[in-house]
Each structure stands twice: as C-alpha cells, then as structure tokens.
Amino acid sequence: MPSHDIERNRIVRQALSIAVAVTPFGLAFGLTARNAGLGLGEAMGFSTLVFTGSAQFAAVSVLADGGTALTAILAGALLNLRSLAFGVALAPFLGGPLRFRIAASHLMIDEAAAVGMAQQSPANRRFGYLAGGIAVFVLWNASTAVGVLFLGAMGDVVTDAGIDATIPAAFLALLWPRLSNARQRIMALGGAIVALAGVPVLPPGLPIVVAGAAVALGTRRSGR
Amino acid sequence: MSETWLTIILLSAVTYVLKGLGPILLGDRRLPTRLTRLADDLPAPLLAALVAISTFTAGTDWTLDARAVGLVAAGIALWKKLPFVVVVIVAAAATALARAL
Numbered sequence: 001m002p003s004h005d006i007e008r009n010r011i012v013r014q015a016l017s018i019a020v021a022v023t024p025f026g027l028a029f030g031l032t033a034r035n036a037g038l039g040l041g042e043a044m045g046f047s048t049l050v051f052t053g054s055a056q057f058a059a060v061s062v063l064a065d066g067g068t069a070l071t072a073i074l075a076g077a078l079l080n081l082r083s084l085a086f087g088v089a090l091a092p093f094l095g096g097p098l099r100f101r102i103a104a105s106h107l108m109i110d111e112a113a114a115v116g117m118a119q120q121s122p123a124n125r126r127f128g129y130l131a132g133g134i135a136v137f138v139l140w141n142a143s144t145a146v147g148v149l150f151l152g153a154m155g156d157v158v159t160d161a162g163i164d165a166t167i168p169a170a171f172l173a174l175l176w177p178r179l180s181n182a183r184q185r186i187m188a189l190g191g192a193i194v195a196l197a198g199v200p201v202l203p204p205g206l207p208i209v210v211a212g213a214a215v216a217l218g219t220r221r222s223g224r
Numbered sequence: 225m226s227e228t229w230l231t232i233i234l235l236s237a238v239t240y241v242l243k244g245l246g247p248i249l250l251g252d253r254r255l256p257t258r259l260t261r262l263a264d265d266l267p268a269p270l271l272a273a274l275v276a277i278s279t280f281t282a283g284t285d286w287t288l289d290a291r292a293v294g295l296v297a298a299g300i301a302l303w304k305k306l307p308f309v310v311v312v313i314v315a316a317a318a319t320a321l322a323r324a325l
Contacts, residue, residue: 017307018308020309021307021308021309021312022308023309024309024312024313024316025312038228042228042229042232045229045232046232049232049233049236050232050235050236050239051236051239052239052243054270054271054274055235055239057274057278058274059231059235061278063227063228063231065283065284068227069227069228069230069231069234072231072235073231073234073235073238076231076235076238076239077235077238077239077242078266078270079270079274080238080239080242080243081242081262081266082264082266082267082270083239083242083243084242084243084245084246085264086243086246087242087243087244087245087246087247087250088245088246088250089246090246090247091246091247091250094247098248101244101247101248102244102248104247105240105243105244105246105247105248106240106243106244108242108243108244108246108247160320160323160324161316161320162290162294162315162316162317162318162319162320162321162323163316164291164319165290165291165294165295165298165315165316165318165319166312166315166316167278168274168275168278168279168291168294168295168298168315169294169295169297169298169311169312169314169315169316170308170311170312171271171274171275171278172275172295172298172299172302172311173298173302173308173311173312174271175267175268175271175272175275176302178267178268178271179268184268185268187265187268187269187272188268188269188271188272189272190269190272191268191269191270191271191272191273191276192269192272192273192275192276193276194269194273195272195273195274195276195277196276196277196280196281196286199277199281199284199285199286200284200285200286207273207277208270208273208274208277211269211270211272211273212266212269212270212273213266214269215265215268215269216262216265216266216269217262219265
C-alpha cells in the first residue's frame with residue numbers, strides 16, 4: 001500500500017542522513033587512529049567489532065596517551081553504559097529468533113536507537129532501528145578506512161583544515177539535545193569540570209570515567 | 225597479542241554485552257529502575273567530559289587553542305538548529321580560520 005511505502009521511504013531517508021552526518025566523525029576516527037600509530041587492520045577492528053563512536057575515540061586516545069589496555073577498555077565500556085539503556089528501551093521492538101536478536105544487537109548505537117525511537121508504530125520502530133544501524137555501520141566503516149588511508153597521508157593539511165576540531169564539535173552535537181533540560185545541563189557542566197580537574201592528576205582516560213560516575217551518582221544521591 | 229588488539233577484542237566483548245543485554249536476555253522484562261535511571265544520567269556528564277577534554281587538553285596539560293574557537297562556532301551552529309554535518313563543517317572552518325590568522 002502506498003502510504004506504507006511513503007512512510008518507509010521517509011525512514012530510509014532519515015537513516016541515510018544520519019549515516020552521512022556521522023561520516024566526518026568516521027573520517028576523524030580513521031585519522032585519529034592513524035595518528036595514534038594504529039594500522040588499517042586495527043582501525044577497522046575498532047569500527048567493525050566495537051562499533052560505537054565515542055567509545056572508540058576514548059579507547060584510542062587512552063592508548064595514544066600511553067594508557068594501558070585496561071584503562072582504555074574501562075573508559076570505552078563506561079561510555080557505552082548508555083547502550084544498555086537503549087537496548088532496554090528497544091527490546092520490545094526487536095523480538096524474533098535468537099539469531100536475529102544477536103545480529104541486531106550489534107547495531108545498538110546512538111543513531112540507530114534515535115531513528116528507531118523517533119517512529120510511531122512498533123513495526124516502524126523496528127524498521128527505523130535496523131535502517132539506521134545498517135546505514136551507519138556501512139558508512140562508518142567506509143569512512144574509517146578512508147580516514148586511515150587518505151586523510152592520514154595528508155597529515156598537516158588535515159590539522160590546518162581544522163578536521164581535529166570535528167571531534168569536540170561532534171561530541172557537542174551529540175550532547176546538545178540533552179542541554180535543553182536544566183538538570184542535564186548541570187550534570188554536563190559538572191562532568192566537564194570534574195574531567196578537566198582530573199586531567200593533570202589521573203591516568204589517561206580515567207578523568208572521563210570519574211566525571212561520569214561522580215556526577216551521575218552525585219546527582220542521584222542528592223535526590224536530583 | 226598487542227595492547228591494541230587486546231583492547232579491541234575485550235572492549236568489543238564488553239560493548240556487545242551492554243548492547244545485547246536488553247534485546248537478547250531481557251526481552252520484555254525491565255531492569256531495576258535505579259539502574260536504567262543511572263544509565264540515563266551517564267551520557268550528559270560523559271559527553272560533556274569528552275567535549276572538555278578533546279577541546280581544552282593536550283596529554284596531561286590544559287590548553288586553550290584554535291579548537292576552542294571551533295567549539296564556540298559549533299555551539300552557535302547548534303543553537304541555530306543547523307544539521308549535524310553543517311555543525312561539524314562550521315567547527316572545522318572556524319578552527320582553520322583561527323589557525324590561519
């Protein structure tokens with residue numbers, strides 16, 4: 001039926017736009033990985049197997065700063081606690097054979113969850129989640145490869161073009177929707193302050209972890 | 225095994241467990257409210273910490289350089305409700321301009 005097709009086309013367009021929007025971030029990840037001394041295989045290992053932008057950046061930054069694997073994993077894993085919340089929110093729409101649920105879970109990233117949760121009907125939520133997840137997976141990995149192979153070779157040109165500033169801008173863009181809520185704004189400010197305070201005294205990667213844990217637990221204890 | 229591959233394999237395992245816990249194990253059952261609330265609260269401070277560290281530090285030192293200009297430009301672009309990709313381009317352009325001046 002036509003209205004059903006129109007709806008699906010709209011969701012596919014949403015999925016594709018968000019995947020294209022994530023592409024500079026993938027390029028930046030490829031570049032960051034290369035600058036941290038990672039090879040193509042290692043960078044692609046992060047993008048295919050870990051497949052969560054912020055955790056990949058966090059882990060690679062920790063390694064680049066001379067941190068241990070344990071610190072890198074801890075930083076990445078704590079950043080990914082939100083996948084748990086997304087998974088719980090989307091589980092009702094991702095029913096089916098165990099094989100399907102195992103495969104679909106790998107796509108549990110911010111963008112896929114956002115496209116899924118933005119839809120009205122349960123069937124469209126499932127469709128939106130899968131469309132967003134697959135689109136981002138393909139472009140994320142392609143852009144990681146391009147970042148390692150081509151941007152890395154350009155070195156200074158990239159810094160001169162301000163590509164290194166795309167990382168904080170992308171984090172800010174991901175944070176932005178939460179800043180309309182006063183409580184989340186205070187938590188964000190607290191997180192930034194705690195993290196910066198920790199940088200000179202804590203091992204690489206830990207300031208982010210401490211900032212998240214301290215602020216989230218602190219506001220919870222104070223009864224919000 | 226290299227430190228990098230150890231990180232990739234263990235981090236992907238931990239990440240996969242976090243991603244799949246809802247769809248694979250819980251199905252329609254719910255996590256304790258406390259835990260989901262904590263998970264809801266973590267992204268804001270964590271993302272803000274990432275913004276702060278990726279803008280204002282180099283290694284274990286605080287810095288203030290052209291990246292800060294890019295961040296302010298990104299904030300203005302977001303406030304003007306420009307799309308994600310434009311925000312990122314604006315930040316890069318502003319940073320490049322600040323470096324060129």
